[in-house]
Amino acid sequence: MTAPLVTEIDHVAIAVRDLDAAIAWYAGVLGAEVVHRELVEPDGVEEALVAVAESYIQLLSPTRESSPVARFLATRGEGLHHVGYRVADCAQALDAVKRAGGAVVDEAPRPGSRGTMVAFVHPKTSFGTLIELVQEGRPGDAGDGAARDSGDGAARDAGDEKAGTGPH
Ligand code: CO
Numbered sequence: 218m219t220a221p222l223v224t225e226i227d228h229v230a231i232a233v234r235d236l237d238a239a240i241a242w243y244a245g246v247l248g249a250e251v252v253h254r255e256l257v258e259p260d261g262v263e264e265a266l267v268a269v270a271e272s273y274i275q276l277l278s279p280t281r282e283s284s285p286v287a288r289f290l291a292t293r294g295e296g297l298h299h300v301g302y303r304v305a306d307c308a309q310a311l312d313a314v315k316r317a318g319g320a321v322v323d324e325a326p327r328p329g330s331r332g333t334m335v336a337f338v339h340p341k342t343s344f345g346t347l348i349e350l351v352q353e354g355r356p357g358d359a360g361d362g363a364a365r366d367s368g369d370g371a372a373r374d375a376g377d378e379k380a381g382t383g384p385h
Contacts (some may be wrong), residue, residue: 222302222304222310222313222314222350223302223303223304223310223350224302224303224304224305225271225272225302225303226272226300226301226302226303227272227273227301227302227303227349227351228266228272228273228274228275228300228301228349228351229272229273229274229275229297229300229301230264230274230275230276230277230297230298230299230300230301230349231274231275231276231277231295231296231297231298232277232278232286232289232290232293232295232296232297232298233276233277233278233295234278234290234295235278236263236265236276236277236278239265239276239278240265240267240276243267243274243276249267249268249269249274250267250268251265251266251267251268252266252267252268252273253265253266253273253330253331254266255330255331256280257329257330258280260284260285260286261279261280261281261283261284261285261286261287262277262278262279262280262284262286263277263278263280264276264277264330266330266331275301277298286298297346298347299337299346299347299348299349300346300347300348300349301335301348301349301350301351302348302349302350302351303351303352303353304350304351304352305352306352307326307334307335307336307350307351307352308325308326308334308336310336310350310352311323311325311326311336311338311350314338314350318342319338319339319342319343320338320339320341320342321336321337321338321339322336322337322338322339322347323335323336323337326350326352328355329349329351332353332354332355333351333352333353333354333355334351334352334354334355335349335350335351335352336349336350337349337350338350
């Protein structure tokens with residue numbers, strides 16, 4: 218048996234209609250802080266990452282009608298959208314999933330939020346759950362050591378952002 222492809226849960230993504238209301242709820246009810254907020258224009262979403270230990274809850278809301286998250290909200294309503302798993306190498310993990318018969322949404326890794334490389338696995342072969350493979354850092358960045366640092370960096374960046382846009 219080879220080593221597992223997925224090393225940690227990076228984030229659990231939840232589709233919401235009102236991002237600010239969701240952020241306020243997570244802060245007020247669960248005491249969970251937003252550490253990063255980003256507009257991901259190619260996907261038509263704005264995301265807020267709420268830190269939970271080494272993982273995140275990723276609150277997602279659409280920025281336009283054509284966004285996949287807008288379609289998701291229209292057909293399924295608010296709730297669990299996808300699970301993001303950390304992988305050491307997104308391209309390698311994606312190939313392994315394809316070789317094992319997994320259906321994929323992305324044929325190749327692409328840039329995700331906070332400087333990650335990501336690829337989505339289609340829910341039709343993963344028991345109804347959309348899966349995102351998340352590699353910290355982009356090709357050309359330093360190795361695994363840097364991946365840890367980038368996590369801290371993301372938190373620091375977000376701390377700065379929070380001063381301007383945070384829920385408090
Ligand atoms: Co995600």
